[in-house]
Amino acid sequence: MTIRRQYSLPNCKLILEGWSNEPESADKASERPLLTMVVNAECHFAGYEKPLVGGREFVESLVKAASRYAQEFLSGIPHPPPLDERSAPVQIGYVQGDIHRLTCRAPESNGHQPADQSMQIDLKTVQFFDLVEAVDQMLADSQTLPDFKVNLVPVRRRHVAPQEPVTKRALPAAIGVSGLAVAAIAIFFVPPPDLRRTGANSEASGEQSTEVAPDAASSSPAGSDPPDAPEATLSPSPDAQPSPADEASPADATSPQNSSAQSAETNSPSSDSTPAADTDNLDVLIEQAPTITDPARLEEINRELFNRIDQAWRTDVRFSENLVYRVGVNQNGDIVGYRYENDAALTYVNDIPLPDLRSTPVSADTTSQNSIAQFRVVFRPNGALEVSPWYGTPRQ
Amino acid sequence: MHVSNPPAQHSFSVILDTLPDPALPDKSCPRRARLQIDLLLLAIEALDLTGSEAFLVAARELEMQEVIGNRVELWRLRSTNPLRRSSQRRPLSITEAKALVIIACHLARRLTVLIRQLLLAYQQLSEKQLSPDHHFRLSDYLLRFRSHFRSRMNPKRAGVMAYSTDEKLNSLALSLLGQLLFCTGTAGAQRLWSSLFDGEVA
Numbered sequence: 001m002t003i004r005r006q007y008s009l010p011n012c013k014l015i016l017e018g019w020s021n022e023p024e025s026a027d028k029a030s031e032r033p034l035l036t037m038v039v040n041a042e043c044h045f046a047g048y049e050k051p052l053v054g055g056r057e058f059v060e061s062l063v064k065a066a067s068r069y070a071q072e073f074l075s076g077i078p079h080p081p082p083l084d085e086r087s088a089p090v091q092i093g094y095v096q097g098d099i100h101r102l103t104c105r106a107p108e109s110n111g112h113q114p115a116d117q118s119m120q121i122d123l124k125t126v127q128f129f130d131l132v133e134a135v136d137q138m139l140a141d142s143q144t145l146p147d148f149k150v151n152l153v154p155v156r157r158r159h160v161a162p163q164e165p166v167t168k169r170a171l172p173a174a175i176g177v178s179g180l181a182v183a184a185i186a187i188f189f190v191p192p193p194d195l196r197r198t199g200a201n202s203e204a205s206g207e208q209s210t211e212v213a214p215d216a217a218s219s220s221p222a223g224s225d226p227p228d229a230p231e232a233t234l235s236p237s238p239d240a241q242p243s244p245a246d247e248a249s250p251a252d253a254t255s256p257q258n259s260s261a262q263s264a265e266t267n268s269p270s271s272d273s274t275p276a277a278d279t280d281n282l283d284v285l286i287e288q289a290p291t292i293t294d295p296a297r298l299e300e301i302n303r304e305l306f307n308r309i310d311q312a313w314r315t316d317v318r319f320s321e322n323l324v325y326r327v328g329v330n331q332n333g334d335i336v337g338y339r340y341e342n343d344a345a346l347t348y349v350n351d352i353p354l355p356d357l358r359s360t361p362v363s364a365d366t367t368s369q370n371s372i373a374q375f376r377v378v379f380r381p382n383g384a385l386e387v388s389p390w391y392g393t394p395r396q
Numbered sequence: 397m398h399v400s401n402p403p404a405q406h407s408f409s410v411i412l413d414t415l416p417d418p419a420l421p422d423k424s425c426p427r428r429a430r431l432q433i434d435l436l437l438l439a440i441e442a443l444d445l446t447g448s449e450a451f452l453v454a455a456r457e458l459e460m461q462e463v464i465g466n467r468v469e470l471w472r473l474r475s476t477n478p479l480r481r482s483s484q485r486r487p488l489s490i491t492e493a494k495a496l497v498i499i500a501c502h503l504a505r506r507l508t509v510l511i512r513q514l515l516l517a518y519q520q521l522s523e524k525q526l527s528p529d530h531h532f533r534l535s536d537y538l539l540r541f542r543s544h545f546r547s548r549m550n551p552k553r554a555g556v557m558a559y560s561t562d563e564k565l566n567s568l569a570l571s572l573l574g575q576l577l578f579c580t581g582t583a584g585a586q587r588l589w590s591s592l593f594d595g596e597v598a
Contacts, residue, residue, distance in 0.1 A: 126515050140583070
């Protein structure tokens with residue numbers, strides 16, 4: 001016997017006719033037999049006299065199309081029908097505003113309808129919802145087509161058509177890549193940084209150069225005669241009167257360009273530029289080098305310095321007033337430079353051992369890199385020696 | 397109503413399980429889903445005067461206090477909408493999103509008659525080429541939606557600037573009304589849930 005199921009909504013009525021092929025349903029389920037085979041299906045829309053008619057294929061297609069388009073309506077993202085449904089009898093698509101168009105192609109195999117007849121139905125949102133709801137009620141009905149399921153799945157990312165054209169999406173990446181290329185080309189033309197401390201600086205401002213020793217060494221021509229150099233740089237002559245040039249020289253003697261004096265190739269800062277250049281050498285050195293602040297180390301250096309000077313000071317005392325020097329000492333306890341602090345100190349500098357004790361660093365940069373402590377060294381006429389940190393003993 | 401429900405935890409998870417877990421690369425809701433859920437709730441508030449209270453009542457009825465226990469928690473979940481003034485960078489978990497979707501559909505179902513009425517009214521007005529203001533109830537809904545939207549969304553966001561005029565906000569409100577209609581359906585929650593992840597799953 002034929003089973004008839006009807007799902008009615010205000011704007012849409014879905015009618016299924018078929019029968020059950022489950023034998024046992026006949027005896028017990030008298031009130032509601034299981035419908036498993038669809039023979040005929042009708043879908044009526046309010047405002048349209050002729051219903052859509054079809055068989056199982058029509059129902060399946062209607063369900064899938066309605067389901068797919070409902071999801072498209074909710075998300076606003078198009079759901080392209082899969083390949084095997086492109087030729088399905090029922091298609092639903094968006095027209096404009098709140099109009100959705102259902103197109104139903106009459107099945108050729110069905111003899112009830114002429115083959116050329118296809119129906120177009122424009123549905124408003126509410127009408128379309130009624131269709132979806134009729135479909136959902138049918139699907140939810142466990143006594144109708146229980147094998148019939150619709151798989152609600154989100155559309156995959158790769159199936160979503162890009163919202164923007166490729167050129168527009170590629171633009172940021174293109175800008176980034178070309179920017180990198182431009183930067184690479186620009187940087188290619190920048191010369192690598194010159195690590196050598198060139199003499200250009202000291203040559204340009206030779207009179208008051210603040211460069212450390214290696215500069216003077218490299219800038220000076222190698223041809224100048226070596227014997228003069230120690231004279232000029234190291235110390236004033238014993239009987240020197242304080243003169244502007246001489247005034248400078250003790251300071252320059254303190255400077256570590258002894259390194260240059262020692263280094264084989266060149267030890268001849270030209271005498272007219274170096275004294276001035278070396279005047280502030282200790283100061284410069286101190287400015288550039290970090291100061292030793294560790295009180296324990298300071299004390300140790302202090303003691304060492306005292307012992308070294310004390311042992312070396314064996315000459316007779318010929319001066320009648322205190323000789324005060326400021327002495328720079330590096331981490332290793334080497335005297336890297338000294339400077340007189342009163343006139344007598346300059347006059348009698350050859351009577352005291354500081355010029356001899358001044359260290360001669362092996363390489364130029366050890367002096368500039370080592371940290372330095374300053375000490376006040378006083379030679380008294382009575383033969384006493386005083387050594388104390390220049391800035392006093394740090395607190396604590 | 398007074399029937400005791402021994403396995404409260406059970407019924408709560410059964411409802412959530414009607415919505416399948418989407419195959420997302422990370423286990424939190426994508427931007428569009430967070431935005432969409434909050435806007436649907438906003439439309440419900442514009443339809444129902446007691447909307448925000450109704451969310452909490454619905455959460456209690458559906459035994460979802462665990463997810464949405466109080467007003468603050470609800471506010472925090474809704475603030476995951478990137479367009480909100482008070483937008484928070486915390487993620488919206490799948491469970492929280494499911495709870496919000498089920499509550500939205502639950503309330504939409506109660507408002508079925510009103511939603512249909514308003515959509516039919518709009519349909520008739522647009523056929524006659526009249527503005528929605530000619531229908532009292534419809535214009536009331538649109539007005540309230542606009543004021544809710546403007547008071548809660550951050551006007552500096554580009555996504556909000558796109559709705560700078562009344563007309564644009566009206567069309568957003570009407571499209572949300574259409575979506576709410578689908579939420580009232582038999583499989584409304586499942587259809588809405590699936591649509592939230594369109595184009596997001598791997």
